Amino acid sequence: MYPPMHFQEHNIERLQALVEQFPLASILTPCLQSDLNNICQVPVLYEPSRNVFIAHVAKNNPLTQCDKRSVKLHFTGDSCYLSPSYSKNKTLPSWLYSSVQVTAKVVIIKSGIEKEKIMSQLTTHFEQTFKPMWNINGVPIHSRQVMYQQLSFIEFTPTHWSGNFKLSQNKSPDVRALIKQSLELANKRSIAQLF
Numbered sequence: 001m002y003p004p005m006h007f008q009e010h011n012i013e014r015l016q017a018l019v020e021q022f023p024l025a026s027i028l029t030p031c032l033q034s035d036l037n038n039i040c041q042v043p044v045l046y047e048p049s050r051n052v053f054i055a056h057v058a059k060n061n062p063l064t065q066c067d068k069r070s071v072k073l074h075f076t077g078d079s080c081y082l083s084p085s086y087s088k089n090k091t092l093p094s095w096l097y098s099s100v101q102v103t104a105k106v107v108i109i110k111s112g113i114e115k116e117k118i119m120s121q122l123t124t125h126f127e128q129t130f131k132p133m134w135n136i137n138g139v140p141i142h143s144r145q146v147m148y149q150q151l152s153f154i155e156f157t158p159t160h161w162s163g164n165f166k167l168s169q170n171k172s173p174d175v176r177a178l179i180k181q182s183l184e185l186a187n188k189r190s191i192a193q194l195f
Contacts, residue, residue: 003164003166004170006169006170007164007165007166007167007169007170008162008163008164008165009098009100009162009163009164009165010162010163011163012161014163014165014194015100015161015162015163016046016048018075018077018098018099018100018163019044019046019075019100019102020046021077021190022075022076022077022078023043023044023045023046023075024041024042024043024075025041025042025043025044025053025055025073025074025075025102026039026040026041026073026074026075026076027039027040027041027042027063027071027072027073027074028071028072028074029062029063029065029066029071030066030069031062037072038062040057040061040062040063042055042057042061042063043055043122043126044073044156045121045122045125045126047121051157051158052155052156052157052158053073053102053104053155053156053158054118054121054122054153054154054155054156055118055122055153055154055156056115056118056119056122056151056152056153056154057151057152057154058150058151058152059149059150059151059152061152063106063152063154064108064152066106067106067107067108068105068106068107069105069106070103070104070105070106070159071103071104071106071156072101072102072103072104073101073102073103073104073156074099074100074101075099075100075101075102076097076098076099077097077098077099077100077190077191077194078097078098078188078190078191078194079095079096079097079098079191080095080096080097080183080188080191081093081094081095081096082094082095082096082168082179085182086178086179086182086183086186087168087171087175087178087179087182088178090171090175090178091168091171091175091179094166094168095166096166096167096168096183096191097164097165097166098163098164098165098166098167098191098194099163099164099165100161100162100163100164101161101162101163101164102156102158102160102161102162103158103159103160104156104157104158104159105156105157105159106154106155106156107154107155107156107157108152108153108154109152109153109154109155112145112148114153115148115151115153116144118153119136119144119148119153120136120137123135123136165194167191167194167195168195176195179195180192180195183195
């Protein structure tokens with residue numbers, strides 16, 4: 001089985017927390033020209049109360065051809081090289097990482113009211129650390145409508161969540177404690193917090 005059981009993460013709160021912290025999804029969509037997938041990168045916002053992700057993409061994005069189909073959203077959290085020195089030579093060189101995969105059904109939004117709502121939610125969320133905070137309502141409505149003609153607005157409804165957190169779970173608690181301490185000393189706190 002891959003990934004091994006000890007690296008699989010099933011705690012939905014941890015999976016959602018990683019998605020919130022790292023909202024850029026690599027989205028795999030079917031490709032008509034080959035057996036491979038198209039991949040596009042899209043920042044998404046998860047709404048736990050409705051169990052949906054929202055996003056907007058350019059009109060020519062392959063996602064716009066996936067209405068009512070399933071796609072895979074892949075979120076990559078923090079990662080780093082694991083040196084044997086982090087554990088006083090009790091591990092081999094390796095790589096620590098965290099990722100979340102979500103299978104979701106695509107719904108292309110047609111309603112102008114819903115498009116406005118999604119754009120407002122996305123910009124309010126992603127602007128919250130900016131001062132001054134930019135507000136979509138500052139753009140005249142006619143200009144917004146022209147802009148929206150160049151975009152597709154999407155909801156992704158999750159049907160399956162899974163995680164792969166490779167954080168030395170196959171090591172003893174004392175070795176994991178050494179690794180966590182070394183990560184914190186190396187200022188790799190976001191990955192250390194996952195231990």
